Amino acid sequence: MSFCSSGLRARDSGLEGKFMKCEWVRQNIVFYVYGEVADDARHELEQHVARCADCAAELKAEQEFHALLSQDRAADATPNLLAASRMRLQEALETAEQGGFLHRLAFDPANWLRQVRFAPALASAILILGFAGGVGTAYKVIPHGPEGSVAPQPVAESSIAGIQSVTQEAGTNQISIKYNMVSTQEAQGSLNDQRIQQLLLYAARNNYNSGVRMDSVGLLTQKPTDTNFRDALIYALQYDTNPGVRFKALDGLGPYVKDDTQVRDSLLQALVNDTNPGVRTEALRMLEPVKADSSVRAVLMTLAAKDSSQYIRSQARTLLAQLPEID
Numbered sequence: 001m002s003f004c005s006s007g008l009r010a011r012d013s014g015l016e017g018k019f020m021k022c023e024w025v026r027q028n029i030v031f032y033v034y035g036e037v038a039d040d041a042r043h044e045l046e047q048h049v050a051r052c053a054d055c056a057a058e059l060k061a062e063q064e065f066h067a068l069l070s071q072d073r074a075a076d077a078t079p080n081l082l083a084a085s086r087m088r089l090q091e092a093l094e095t096a097e098q099g100g101f102l103h104r105l106a107f108d109p110a111n112w113l114r115q116v117r118f119a120p121a122l123a124s125a126i127l128i129l130g131f132a133g134g135v136g137t138a139y140k141v142i143p144h145g146p147e148g149s150v151a152p153q154p155v156a157e158s159s160i161a162g163i164q165s166v167t168q169e170a171g172t173n174q175i176s177i178k179y180n181m182v183s184t185q186e187a188q189g190s191l192n193d194q195r196i197q198q199l200l201l202y203a204a205r206n207n208y209n210s211g212v213r214m215d216s217v218g219l220l221t222q223k224p225t226d227t228n229f230r231d232a233l234i235y236a237l238q239y240d241t242n243p244g245v246r247f248k249a250l251d252g253l254g255p256y257v258k259d260d261t262q263v264r265d266s267l268l269q270a271l272v273n274d275t276n277p278g279v280r281t282e283a284l285r286m287l288e289p290v291k292a293d294s295s296v297r298a299v300l301m302t303l304a305a306k307d308s309s310q311y312i313r314s315q316a317r318t319l320l321a322q323l324p325e326i327d
Contacts, residue, residue, distance in 0.1 A: 029045075160179055163179045163203035163216070166219065175190065175191060175196050191219065197229075201220075213240060214242065214248060221251050224253065230252075234249075234266045238266055243276035246276065250282050258290055264287070271299065272299060291320075297320070301316075303316040
């Protein structure tokens with residue numbers, strides 16, 4: 001009797017172990033297909049699949065689905081699209097209803113550790129972020145040491161949580177920028193200061209506060225000869241969600257419409273696609289000196305024929321009437 005009982009227990013234990021192994025394999029099949037399991041786990045999974053028809057069928061289905069998705073892969077996102085998406089995400093997070101403190105802390109540590117265990121890329125990313133956070137905490141933007149001390153290195157953009165405020169002292173070239181890392185930091189300097197430039201560019205592209213973006217873009221317009229500043233103004237004109245920021249970006253780009261084709265193209269894009277009538281009207285006015293340009297002429301002809309705004313149609317026809325006929 002004892003032999004039979006022990007035999008039954010052994011059989012039940014074996015079945016239980018098999019079911020547990022199948023469950024583990026199915027939880028990690030997706031990670032296996034994407035190459036995100038460690039070598040020892042991969043070997044164990046492959047050994048099990050070779051013996052288990054059900055798991056082998058599930059792995060085959062997942063591989064076929066992955067192959068189907070890979071047939072028509074989307075193009076990589078452009079840096080501008082990534083920055084615009086990041087800005088929209090920040091705005092959404094800022095306005096989203098937050099859960100309670102205990103709700104935000106509640107999670108399954110065992111499941112989290114298991115995902116990290118079989119996702120080396122995720123584990124590496126967490127390690128890098130943790131290192132960056134430690135560096136950011138120790139970093140001091142404004143030196144308080146004796147004169148002659150070495151100036152701090154530029155702030156790593158990845159360690160900046162957001163720009164809190166941008167102000168310029170009246171009648172001076174001094175700019176003060178407060179930004180958040182683990183705690184609020186502050187940097188001070190002129191518009192020629194590398195740290196100030198770096199923070200301004202970050203604020204103009206990534207900050208969720210439209211008022212801060214407005215102040216930053218306003219300062220960038222003071223020095224549009226800098227190609228990085230000019231690129232930031234073009235980005236603000238094309239992607240910023242606030243029409244006031246886009247309108248201010250136009251001010252800084254105006255002097256370069258004649259000589260910089262990239263600036264001209266950005267104004268044409270604003271003229272055709274911007275949702276704000278004031279921004280479109282100002283872009284049209286700024287393009288008047290280059291109305292004879294072939295690309296500008298083509299856009300004016302399109303607007304004169306079928307633009308939804310009666311004023312834009314009228315102004316486009318007026319500009320075209322001032323141009324000589326093309327033979």
